[in-house]
Amino acid sequence: xxxxxxxxxxxxxxxxxxxxxxxxxxxxxxxxxxxxxxxxxxxxxxxxxxxxxxxxxxxxxxxxxxxxxxxxxxxxxxxxxxxxxxxxxxxxxxxxxxxxxxxxxxxxxxxxxxxxxxxxxxxxxxxxxxxxxxxxxxxxxxxxxxxxxxxxxxxxxxxxxxxxxxxxxxxxxxxxxxxxxxxxxxxxxxxxxxxxxxxxxxxxxxxxxxxxxxxxxxxxxxxxxxxxxxxxxxxxxxxxxxxxxxxxxxxxxxxxxxxxxxxxxxxxxxxxxxxxxxxxxxxxxxxxxxxxxxxxxxxxxxxxxxxxxxxxxxxxxxxxxxxxxxxxxx
Numbered sequence: 001x002x003x004x005x006x007x008x009x010x011x012x013x014x015x016x017x018x019x020x021x022x023x024x025x026x027x028x029x030x031x032x033x034x035x036x037x038x039x040x041x042x043x044x045x046x047x048x049x050x051x052x053x054x055x056x057x058x059x060x061x062x063x064x065x066x067x068x069x070x071x072x073x074x075x076x077x078x079x080x081x082x083x084x085x086x087x088x089x090x091x092x093x094x095x096x097x098x099x100x101x102x103x104x105x106x107x108x109x110x111x112x113x114x115x116x117x118x119x120x121x122x123x124x125x126x127x128x129x130x131x132x133x134x135x136x137x138x139x140x141x142x143x144x145x146x147x148x149x150x151x152x153x154x155x156x157x158x159x160x161x162x163x164x165x166x167x168x169x170x171x172x173x174x175x176x177x178x179x180x181x182x183x184x185x186x187x188x189x190x191x192x193x194x195x196x197x198x199x200x201x202x203x204x205x206x207x208x209x210x211x212x213x214x215x216x217x218x219x220x221x222x223x224x225x226x227x228x229x230x231x232x233x234x235x236x237x238x239x240x241x242x243x244x245x246x247x248x249x250x251x252x253x254x255x256x257x258x259x260x261x262x263x264x265x266x267x268x269x270x271x272x273x274x275x276x277x278x279x280x281x282x283x284x285x286x287x288x289x290x291x292x293x294x295x296x297x298x299x300x301x302x303x304x305x306x307x308x309x310x311x312x313x314x315x316x317x318x319x320x321x322x323x324x325x326x327x328x329x330x
Contacts, residue, residue, distance in 0.1 A: 058102060058231075060223040065133035065153045073137065076148035077296035078221040084294060085228045086142065087247055089177065089184040092194040097228035104183045104227040111233055115166050115254035122160075127218050127233050131155035136215055138238040140245075141277045141311045143270075146292045146302075152236050153219035158210040166206070166254050173209040174259035175202045175235060176251040196262060202246040203259035203273070204237065207320055213238055213313060216249075239310040239317045241275040272330035276321070277311035281330045 083098050090097040090104075109124040122130065133153050141147045161173070177200040179187065186193030208214065217236045218224060225231040230247025237244050243263050253259075263271035270284055279289045293303040310317050321329075 058104065058106075058227060060219075060226060062223055063128070063133055063153050063219045065135055065219070065222075068135040068137045068151065073139065073149045074295065075137070076150060076294055080294055080296060081148055081150050081220065082226050082229060084148075086144075086242065087186075087228055087230070088194040088196055089186040089198070089200065089248075090228060091186055091192050096192075098226070100185055101227035104180075104231070106227070106232040109232050109250075111250060111252070113160055113164055113252045113254075115164060115170055118164060120160070120164055124232055127216075128224075131159050133218065136213075136217075136236070136238075138213075138236060139311050140236075140238070140242055141291060141307065143241040143243055143275070143283060143288075145283075145286055145288060145290065145307075146294055147305075148294050150220055151222075152215065152217040153222070154215040154217035154233075154236065156212055157214045157216050157235070158212065160216065160252075161206075161210060161254070164254065169256045170254035171206055172255050172258050173204045173206055174251075174253040174255050175204075175246045175249055176200070176253075177246055178248050178250040196266065200246060200262045201259060202235070202244055203261050204244075205320075206254070208237065211317060211320070213316055239277060239313040241271075241277060243271065244275045274321075274326075274329050276326065276330070277307060278309060278326055278330065279307040280309075281327050 084094050085097040086094070087097040087101070090100040107124050109127070111122040111127060113120045113122070133155060135151050135153050137149065137151045139147060139149050177198075178184075179199040181188040181198075184198075186196075187198045204214070215236050217230070217234050218232060220229060225234065227248070230245075230249075233249050234247040235245045235249065258273070261273060264273045277288075282288050288307055290304055291307050293305050295302065308314070
């Protein structure tokens with residue numbers, strides 16, 4: 001179903017650092033592909049890359065996907081988006097995930113989706129091939145009051161859940177990150193990993209998970225995800241703070257009770273379960289009324305902008321919380 005032009009659409013100019021993305025588009029345009037078809041198809045290039053780099057776990061492949069042609073926000077540069085990350089499994093400082101994830105292997109991989117004794121298991125290749133991939137240009141708002149605009153590539157989570165044919169008992173969805181201390185130094189070092197109990201767990205209400213804006217991302221900026229951004233598959237829920245968009249997922253469980261989630265257990269007064277972006281509910285240590293939009297330059301190039309309710313996606317998702325006290329259920 002074609003998505004309508006709505007308030008959630010971002011200007012492509014707002015995407016964080018997009019040097020490689022622009023270069024790629026230029027090459028494709030020269031080949032006469034861009035603008036002539038709704039899909040960017042790089043299958044032969046990707047296969048050739050894969051053959052040449054099979055023993056190099058972190059070489060990113062070009063993806064075939066349907067472009068988001070209605071984006072309106074300025075993209076963050078790709079360089080910023082892959083070098084300024086929160087992924088405590090690889091360290092709690094922003095620069096550490098890119099530096100300490102170089103040996104992380106995404107193949108082989110198994111993503112298990114289950115409810116009770118019913119399950120679906122997806123391999124790395126299944127993640128890229130089972131569904132048509134599409135680009136979604138979304139705002140990413142961190143609970144730390146910085147933000148980016150990123151062109152994710154993935155598919156709606158609802159498509160995968162529908163394949164499981166969930167029962168009426170399923171009310172919540174529990175997600176879990178891979179536990180691999182040998183390759184994720186933050187999981188074996190308490191201080192490097194920010195004092196978190198691993199593996200990392202997150203959760204959504206089933207209706208949130210089934211919402212068409214909620215996607216499983218397998219790429220960004222035209223290529224597969226790097227480890228620091230959650231390779232090979234991560235959740236993206238654009239109206240919630242970034243910590244809800246769990247990375248490097250291996251388990252998705254449909255359950256009848258609200259799951260206990262990592263940050264909510266660690267500091268429930270700072271990290272609410274719902275974590276909907278709300279400029280009227282401050283973090284205990286800072287205001288959430290404004291955010292720093294990270295673009296392509298240094299600290300002086302960051303724009304200070306007003307934070308929007310539900311990160312600007314209120315028209316699409318506010319009805320999910322009708323009648324709820326959003327200050328209590330933050």
